[in-house]
Amino acid sequence: MLNSTAPMPKTDFGYAHIMRVAIPIILGSAAQAIVNVTDSVLLGHYTADPNAFPASAIAVLFFVTFVFLGMGYGIGAQIIIARAKGEGDLARIPRVFYQSLYFLVLLALGLMAFTLLAGPFILRSFVDSDVVYNEAVSYLQWRSFGILFVFAGIAVRSLCIGTSNTKPLAFYIAVLAVTNYFFNDALIFGKYGFAEMGMAGSALGTNIAEGISMLLFVLYIRFSKIYTDYTINRVSRFNMAEQKAIFKVSAPSMLQMSVSVGAWFAFLSLPKIWANKPWLYPI
Numbered sequence: 001m002l003n004s005t006a007p008m009p010k011t012d013f014g015y016a017h018i019m020r021v022a023i024p025i026i027l028g029s030a031a032q033a034i035v036n037v038t039d040s041v042l043l044g045h046y047t048a049d050p051n052a053f054p055a056s057a058i059a060v061l062f063f064v065t066f067v068f069l070g071m072g073y074g075i076g077a078q079i080i081i082a083r084a085k086g087e088g089d090l091a092r093i094p095r096v097f098y099q100s101l102y103f104l105v106l107l108a109l110g111l112m113a114f115t116l117l118a119g120p121f122i123l124r125s126f127v128d129s130d131v132v133y134n135e136a137v138s139y140l141q142w143r144s145f146g147i148l149f150v151f152a153g154i155a156v157r158s159l160c161i162g163t164s165n166t167k168p169l170a171f172y173i174a175v176l177a178v179t180n181y182f183f184n185d186a187l188i189f190g191k192y193g194f195a196e197m198g199m200a201g202s203a204l205g206t207n208i209a210e211g212i213s214m215l216l217f218v219l220y221i222r223f224s225k226i227y228t229d230y231t232i233n234r235v236s237r238f239n240m241a242e243q244k245a246i247f248k249v250s251a252p253s254m255l256q257m258s259v260s261v262g263a264w265f266a267f268l269s270l271p272k273i274w275a276n277k278p279w280l281y282p283i
Helices: 015-029 031-044 052-087 092-124 130-162 167-189 199-222 225-229 240-276
Strands: none
Touching (some): 052 199, 052 240, 092 240, 199 225
């Protein structure tokens, strides 16, 4: 028989608790926006190259279209992790985490190769100015290497959000914002003893910042209660059944998020397409 007089555990569902959990998630979802805004603001002040800002704008939009594929997959992984935690199936959490990490790393390598090989040909169809095109390709070739850090971060972020441990996420965003500003400022303008690299410095600086913040993010997780409470030390092998389960949940988010950004890239490129192919419109 249940003891109706036994005290129930006190659970805080007030607004303050909700905001403590939600704010790092909101900032985590806006990580790429924070990085892109910082890069754009600094490049906008780089008067030595007036084409740096427009070239970075088209290159960043092209790059972020692929990043959102990984973010959509991460949403599916965090949904499954949260469900496993709610059902008390804690043994599944490290399996889902490592399967999502394997998939995202493989996807990052594939997208990196695609960006390096096919990116210049795709951008050529959308950019009229040879100067802007060459600088956009230069930025993209440097920036493409950072997708590996971005996607690894998405896997770890899914673990934090799925288990409702958002403090490491706040730490990750803070480190990313600070290091990205520092290295972009240093490498774009040639400050603090670094060489002036302009647009290429922006891409390289962002890659370095993402690498540092990702490393510190992983170390934070390693020495936090998440690592022990959810037995993250149990590294699982590649499991096709689990991969299919995650992808089944993730596929709609991947499609929706990539199309939402890709549509803007296509929309902003329509004037160039119409100029070359007037039969696409009746006027």
